[in-house]
Amino acid sequence: MSLSVGQVAGISGVTVRTLHHYDEVGLLSPGGRSLAGYRLYSEEDLERLERILYYKELGFPLEGIVTILNDPAAGTADHLRRQHKLLTRRIGRLQAMVSSLEYEMEAQLMGISLTPEERTEVFGDFLDAGYTEEAEERWGSTDAWKQSQRKATSYSKQDWLAIKKQSEGIEQGMVEAMQSGLPADGTPAMDLAEEHRASITRWFYDCSHEMHRSLGSMYVDDPRFKARYDGIAPGLAEYARDAIAANAARHGQ
Amino acid sequence: MSLSVGQVAGISGVTVRTLHHYDEVGLLSPGGRSLAGYRLYSEEDLERLERILYYKELGFPLEGIVTILNDPAAGTADHLRRQHKLLTRRIGRLQAMVSSLEYEMEAQLMGISLTPEERTEVFGDFLDAGYTEEAEERWGSTDAWKQSQRKATSYSKQDWLAIKKQSEGIEQGMVEAMQSGLPADGTPAMDLAEEHRASITRWFYDCSHEMHRSLGSMYVDDPRFKARYDGIAPGLAEYARDAIAANAARHGQ
DNA sequence: CTTGACCCTACCGTTACGTGAGGGTCTACT
DNA sequence: AGTAGACCCTCACGTAACGGTAGGGTCAAG
Numbered sequence: 001m002s003l004s005v006g007q008v009a010g011i012s013g014v015t016v017r018t019l020h021h022y023d024e025v026g027l028l029s030p031g032g033r034s035l036a037g038y039r040l041y042s043e044e045d046l047e048r049l050e051r052i053l054y055y056k057e058l059g060f061p062l063e064g065i066v067t068i069l070n071d072p073a074a075g076t077a078d079h080l081r082r083q084h085k086l087l088t089r090r091i092g093r094l095q096a097m098v099s100s101l102e103y104e105m106e107a108q109l110m111g112i113s114l115t116p117e118e119r120t121e122v123f124g125d126f127l128d129a130g131y132t133e134e135a136e137e138r139w140g141s142t143d144a145w146k147q148s149q150r151k152a153t154s155y156s157k158q159d160w161l162a163i164k165k166q167s168e169g170i171e172q173g174m175v176e177a178m179q180s181g182l183p184a185d186g187t188p189a190m191d192l193a194e195e196h197r198a199s200i201t202r203w204f205y206d207c208s209h210e211m212h213r214s215l216g217s218m219y220v221d222d223p224r225f226k227a228r229y230d231g232i233a234p235g236l237a238e239y240a241r242d243a244i245a246a247n248a249a250r251h252g253q
Numbered sequence: 254m255s256l257s258v259g260q261v262a263g264i265s266g267v268t269v270r271t272l273h274h275y276d277e278v279g280l281l282s283p284g285g286r287s288l289a290g291y292r293l294y295s296e297e298d299l300e301r302l303e304r305i306l307y308y309k310e311l312g313f314p315l316e317g318i319v320t321i322l323n324d325p326a327a328g329t330a331d332h333l334r335r336q337h338k339l340l341t342r343r344i345g346r347l348q349a350m351v352s353s354l355e356y357e358m359e360a361q362l363m364g365i366s367l368t369p370e371e372r373t374e375v376f377g378d379f380l381d382a383g384y385t386e387e388a389e390e391r392w393g394s395t396d397a398w399k400q401s402q403r404k405a406t407s408y409s410k411q412d413w414l415a416i417k418k419q420s421e422g423i424e425q426g427m428v429e430a431m432q433s434g435l436p437a438d439g440t441p442a443m444d445l446a447e448e449h450r451a452s453i454t455r456w457f458y459d460c461s462h463e464m465h466r467s468l469g470s471m472y473v474d475d476p477r478f479k480a481r482y483d484g485i486a487p488g489l490a491e492y493a494r495d496a497i498a499a500n501a502a503r504h505g506q
Numbered sequence: 507c508t509t510g511a512c513c514c515t516a517c518c519g520t521t522a523c524g525t526g527a528g529g530g531t532c533t534a535c536t
Numbered sequence: 537a538g539t540a541g542a543c544c545c546t547c548a549c550g551t552a553a554c555g556g557t558a559g560g561g562t563c564a565a566g
Binding site for chain 1: 254264265266296299300303306307310329330333334336337340341343344347348350351354355357358361366367369372373375376377379380
């Protein structure tokens with residue numbers, strides 16, 4: 001059960017050259033060689049490669065990976081625990097970045113741009129990063145893409161005016177509903193919430209009722225959103241959140 | 254309101270050298286220069302830098318970022334939408350990797366190792382990656398760390414025997430509870446579930462009741478877990494999941 | 507008027523491979 | 537047995553995205 005470079009490359013998704021490189025730097029030296037000098041990888045080599053790829057994903061330099069993998073005091077499970085912890089942390093960071101993006105989309109909807117302080121906060125999401133690899137769809141080289149896809153994902157100035165007008169309308173409706181004492185879980189408010197969700201889905205990203213609900217929570221929990229909505233009308237953040245939650249509940253969870 | 258390189262570096266977290274580099278390659282050329290030739294960054298430059306950092310996080314090569322940011326047909330909002338989509342996707346990938354890690358921890362607990370097929374599946378998580386940056390706590394260079402922290406996070410062979418024995422005990426208890434017809438939402442089964450959760454928290458990662466519940470779902474939804482548990486005793490996967498869910502509910506959501 | 511904190515422009519170094527060049531190896535089919 | 541095609545090997549140079557340092561202006565503070 002020993003595999004050649006090409007086979008390992010096929011299974012793991014890394015290139016042959018990368019395996020050569022890992023051998024050179026002593027990160028992953030195959031268990032044996034054939035008579036002809038071919039590298040032969042064992043089962044354990046594959047496991048080690050897996051550990052390596054996790055650490056690499058987490059941004060560890062190869063040299064660092066060598067030292068922690070060669071540490072005799074650390075067993076497989078120790079690596080699993082560490083990788084689990086770091087990966088979870090990393091996911092948290094990315095989620096914070098997503099929140100920031102959503103916040104900026106809101107700002108876009110209202111046709112305003114972030115203040116310097118807000119932007120500083122956004123930059124905070126990028127601190128203590130920890131990794132990097134390669135691009136998703138071969139951007140920068142593909143040129144055909146540019147012509148084929150761009151049209152479909154790009155909005156004109158006219159579209160933007162429409163978007164802005166629509167979202168302002170929804171907001172205005174919310175304010176009026178709130179100020180006329182209509183309950184946040186009443187039909188008019190919920191309808192506005194649903195309109196809001198539809199608008200997001202239409203123009204930005206596919207927003208399920210569940211996602212919409214958590215977006216609503218953010219209106220209250222995230223100080224940036226809270227300040228913005230309460231700036232429009234005091235109590236609007238909570239009112240919007242409740243209307244959104246009620247609307248989500250109405251649509252089954 | 255124009256900022257020097259150092260100020261921008263301070264705000265954004267990138268180094269001065271990086272800003273120089275971005276200027277060189279035409280990725281981010283400051284709006285103006287002072288009489289002495291100092292780079293002066295404007296508000297818009299900061300926004301552009303933010304877009305750049307998101308794309309970089311997503312693994313785009315600098316050259317690619319130049320072309321998409323210079324695309325006159327794409328406005329800020331288009332970038333926000335794209336970055337939101339890709340970031341969400343990326344989070345999904347990382348979550349899949351976390352699941353794989355949890356699966357491997359389970360395997361560790363049972364003292365067995367993955368089959369080649371299982372490992373192949375794990376490698377699948379790494380495909381179409383998309384990024385990388387730097388390490389979390391300065392691994393590879395820090396050496397003091399090695400001595401200070403290692404002891405605290407590393408388990409001995411003895412520990413492992415204890416862990417294995419304990420988890421086998423819990424599992425055995427589950428099987429017996431199920432086979433004696435005890436309900437999954439009964440106290441004995443729930444207690445076993447709670448014991449299971451405590452064991453994970455103790456030895457692996459901090460596992461809240463909510464996380465435990467989703468781990469339980471995975472026992473049924475993830476074919477790898479499902480096969481393993483049903484291999485021990487038919488129906489065990491569902492039984493364990495239900496016991497875990499009941500236990501979570503018992504502890505208030 | 508000088509010292510310390512910043513800024514500038516080269517320019518070489520580094521990491522993690524990509525990309526051939528030049529040359530054996532191994533079934534597979536004639 | 538001969539040979540094409542698919543793999544494998546070892547150099548060895550190329551590249552991306554900066555890091556780091558040298559050599560030299562700039563500027564508010566004392």
